[in-house]
Structures are given as structure tokens and as C-alpha cells.
Amino acid sequence: MSDQGQAGPPHAAPPHAAPPHAAPSHAVEIRGVRKAFNGAVALDGVSIDVPDGSFFSLLGPSGCGKSTLLRVISGFESPDAGTVQIAGRDMTDAPPNRRPTAMVFQRWALFPHMNVRDNVAYGLRLRKAGKQRIRARVDELLALVGLEEHSAKRPSQLSGGQQQRVALARALAIEPRVLLLDEPLASLDLKLRLQMQLELKRIQREVGTTFVFVTHDQGEAMTMSDAIAVMKDGRVQQIGSPQEIYDEPRSAFVADFIGDTNLLELDEPVRDGRMTVGGRTFAAPARSAAGGDGGCEALSLRYERVRVGDELDCANVADAAVEEVVFFGGSIRYRVRLDGGGRELVAEVPRTGVETPYPIGAKVRVGWDPDAAIPLAS
Ligand SMILES: Nc1ncnc2c1ncn2[C@@H]1O[C@H](COP(=O)(O)OP(=O)(O)OP(=O)(O)O)[C@@H](O)[C@H]1O
Ligand SMILES: [Mg+2]
Incomplete structure (x- = not known):
């Protein structure tokens, strides 16, 4: 279809x-x-x-x-x-x-x-x-x-x-x-x-x-x-x-129009399963590593696919600082800035209990599964 x-x-x-x-x-x-x-x-x-x-x-x-x-x-x-x-x-x-x-x-x-x-x-x-x-x-x-x-x-x-x-x-x-x-x-x-x-x-x-x-x-x-x-x-x-x-x-238009998403613009084409975004290197999604989408210039990473915590067991992890916190009740939305590269990411974290949000300025780790990022046609 x-x-x-x-x-x-x-x-x-x-x-x-x-x-x-x-x-x-x-x-x-x-x-x-x-x-x-x-x-x-x-x-x-x-x-x-x-x-x-x-x-x-x-x-x-x-x-x-x-x-x-x-x-x-x-x-x-x-x-x-x-x-x-x-x-x-x-x-x-x-x-x-x-x-x-x-x-x-x-x-x-x-x-x-x-x-x-x-x-x-x-x-x-x-x-x-x-x-x-x-x-x-x-x-x-x-x-x-x-x-x-x-x-x-x-x-x-x-x-x-x-x-x-x-x-x-x-x-x-x-x-x-x-x-x-x-x-x-x-x-x-x-x-x-x-x-x-x-x-x-x-x-x-x-x-x-x-x-x-x-x-x-x-x-x-x-x-x-x-x-x-x-x-x-x-x-x-x-x-x-x-x-x-x-x-x-x-x-990118469809990704952004349908729901909230981080647009990861690549500094250079995916090589050897690695991608560079804002000067930092991450594991690329398998699809782009396989060569088919190697030519893509950007990826979409949905807010809810980005995790925030002290200990994270995903393949892509980065240190970051919290810059903005929005409390939705059922979830918490963080805007964080990655250390070094200066890139911003937005994460929306579901709230399963009575977790208190990280405050602004908190040092956290953010991470995502490489395949959570979707290669976009340019
Ligand atoms: N009868 C008309 N005469 C001149 N221009 C028109 C006419 N009808 C539509 N347009 C133009 O065609 C374009 C598309 O208009 P259309 O009404 O189909 O948009 P839309 O997607 O329904 O927008 P909206 O969400 O605002 O209703 C617009 O630029 C509009 O100004
Ligand atoms: Mg209309």
C-alpha cells in the first residue's frame, strides 16, 4: 500500500x-x-x-x-x-x-x-x-x-x-x-x-x-x-x-509531521556500520550498515525511543546534561545536550511509578538502540 x-x-x-x-x-x-x-x-x-x-x-x-x-x-x-x-x-x-x-x-x-x-x-x-x-x-x-x-x-x-x-x-x-x-x-x-x-x-x-x-x-x-x-x-x-x-x-517532512522526532543529520555517509552526528560517532542502524541506505543524509529518532538514566544497556550511549524538563504525568520529556558535540536530543520517558524527574542541569546518560533510528530519504 x-x-x-x-x-x-x-x-x-x-x-x-x-x-x-x-x-x-x-x-x-x-x-x-x-x-x-x-x-x-x-x-x-x-x-x-x-x-x-x-x-x-x-x-x-x-x-x-x-x-x-x-x-x-x-x-x-x-x-x-x-x-x-x-x-x-x-x-x-x-x-x-x-x-x-x-x-x-x-x-x-x-x-x-x-x-x-x-x-x-x-x-x-x-x-x-x-x-x-x-x-x-x-x-x-x-x-x-x-x-x-x-x-x-x-x-x-x-x-x-x-x-x-x-x-x-x-x-x-x-x-x-x-x-x-x-x-x-x-x-x-x-x-x-x-x-x-x-x-x-x-x-x-x-x-x-x-x-x-x-x-x-x-x-x-x-x-x-x-x-x-x-x-x-x-x-x-x-x-x-x-x-x-x-x-x-x-x-524528514513525514517523520516530523507525524509525531515528534529528533532529526539526526549525518556529518558524512555511514561507514562500517558507524555514523557521525554532530562530531560524535554512533552505531548506525543495521539497514544503513548493510549498504542499502548508506546514502541517507539524516535519520529520524522518535522521542520515546531515547532513554535517559544513570545506567543504560543500549549500544549507543552518551553523557549529557538536562536543559529542559516537561512533566506530562504519564511521561516526562527531557531536552538534553550531549557533552562535547553540543547536539540536542529530546527524550520522552514513560513513567511507570512515581519517579521524580531529573532536575535541570542534572548530568545523565542518554541512549538508544541503533535500529530505533530510521534512515530517511533525502
Ligand atoms: N478557488 C480558489 N481560487 C484560488 N486559489 C485557491 C482556490 N482554492 C484553493 N486555492 C489555493 O490552493 C491551495 C490549496 O488550497 P486548499 O484549500 O486545497 O488547502 P488545504 O490543504 O485544504 O488547507 P487548509 O488546511 O487550510 O484547509 C492554497 O494555496 C489555496 O490558496
Ligand atoms: Mg482545507
Whole structure:
């Protein structure tokens, strides 16, 4: 899956391609999509396969093109180049109302004069569904999002989280093949957002609809997604499961965007299994020692992989002084400076008992297992 972003030419079917009548395994296939606004490139050759029935997130910093890509999938924006297939059919030029998609926005845009039930029923009425069918479907959806008792209320009488559920139920009512969600949780307060993340994931699992979810919050993407496409400057940087992206980031950008990490820049290429960082020599990870990644210029070392103590039994150890201490309760984060070389490292140490943190200025040893450092492509 992690190679999807580099997928080959659009119609080069693999040798054992499924027969044309088989159900497509990808709900959405985006190939070489480009989009510029007045010469400014918003999408720069994006190719993504979204597996059918998955919770798929587009993650990246503000302005990287996430919403534009979602709008290209929904048909509200047409690409300058490239193709969009949905459920196995080419939809590149189809208008939004001809696509089997529905959209949920950050501002939920509920109809203020309609109660919850009528908001949810709206799409079904437009499609002239029968009365009984509408009632049954709306009941089902209200139960799904836990709003049975609020069905007669107007949106203004609901909390933010409840309004969000109405918007979700309304979008799901028409049974889209793909639900597109553009930062739908962004305006909720933190606690409610965390709760809604789990709710949304449960709902997705229950209905089995493919969700394409836009967020700039890496924690949110990690919590909910089966797969994440990390974007930067209109390009896909990496696609993979949350664990793949966290454990095997390919670039410094991805390593840093997904979680906290120390970037170890090498003074010179890895040689004989040794690497030099800030004038000090350490054991390099086996992968780079084996020669395959010898050309890398930097490594990612996650904060939680750095150990701090008086006695450490790892292959890489250095003397250091504590410069900053942050007490998180469940863990303690230290910023230390290595003796001699002057390099800083950040360590996040889990707290299993009632350990008192080392104070600022304390002399400590820091260490890590060589294979905890991940070689990054330059
Ligand atoms: N209709 C438009 N006209 C002109 N420029 C646009 C338009 N829509 C988007 N852009 C530009 O395209 C780029 C990508 O925008 P987009 O909204 O896709 O980013 P985003 O990743 O969704 O950001 P955010 O996290 O802030 O929502 C930005 O530079 C933006 O200014
Ligand atoms: Mg956006």
C-alpha cells in the first residue's frame, strides 16, 4: 500500500487484473491529478487509490491541497489534468450530482428552520423516496448517530457535537458510495473532538461506507484511519497505515509531521556500520550498515525511543546534561545536550511509578538502540 502514491500509468492493468464485472477494490482512484488557480499550483500530480470500505485520511499542513483534492473527488472542482474514478467508473467530467458521493463540511450547513428529522430526510425527499421508506431510513440513521431523542429539535437547540451528528446522518441518508469529510470536527472543543473521532470511526465501521477524511491534525488521522496520505505542497509524500507512516517515514517532512522526532543529520555517509552526528560517532542502524541506505543524509529518532538514566544497556550511549524538563504525568520529556558535540536530543520517558524527574542541569546518560533510528530519504 505504501507505494500507491507512485502508482504506474493509469490504464496499465496488472497481469492478473480482475475481470471487468468484478466489484472494484478501490472506491476512488485518482491518477495524475493537477490543478492550478491563476498559475498557482494547488495539486501537482496526485495519484491515490482509496480501498473500498476504508477510512482514508488526507493529512497535511494548511494550504497543501487537501480541500482542493476533496473537491476534485466530489466534482465541485475539475482537474486541469488527470482522472478520477469512483466505484470503478470514470467520473472526471461528471457533475457533482451525478457522482455517488456526499460531503460533510467543517461548517455543517444544516437547515436552521427544519428539525433534525427533516434535515436528515432532506436528500431522500429530493430523490422522491416514499414516505415509509423515508421514515424507516431516518429512524435507522438517528439510531446510528444516537439522536433518537432529539429528532424534533431545530439545529439551534443542539450542541456542536449533536449538530455534527445530524450533518453526518444527513450525508449518509442517500447511501453514498463515498463520504467526503472536510475537517468536520475542527470547530469542536478538544474533549468533544476526541470523543467524536471514536464515534465517527465506529459509524464508518458500522455502515461500511468508504470515508475520505481531510484533516491537518496528525493525531486525528492516526486515531481514525485505515490509511493516510500525507500531503505537502500539492503532492503526496507517503501513503500507508498509521503504523507504517509512524514507524517507517520516508522523509524528514513525514517523520516530523507525524509525531515528534529528533532529526539526526549525518556529518558524512555511514561507514562500517558507524555514523557521525554532530562530531560524535554512533552505531548506525543495521539497514544503513548493510549498504542499502548508506546514502541517507539524516535519520529520524522518535522521542520515546531515547532513554535517559544513570545506567543504560543500549549500544549507543552518551553523557549529557538536562536543559529542559516537561512533566506530562504519564511521561516526562527531557531536552538534553550531549557533552562535547553540543547536539540536542529530546527524550520522552514513560513513567511507570512515581519517579521524580531529573532536575535541570542534572548530568545523565542518554541512549538508544541503533535500529530505533530510521534512515530517511533525502
Ligand atoms: N478557488 C480558489 N481560487 C484560488 N486559489 C485557491 C482556490 N482554492 C484553493 N486555492 C489555493 O490552493 C491551495 C490549496 O488550497 P486548499 O484549500 O486545497 O488547502 P488545504 O490543504 O485544504 O488547507 P487548509 O488546511 O487550510 O484547509 C492554497 O494555496 C489555496 O490558496
Ligand atoms: Mg482545507
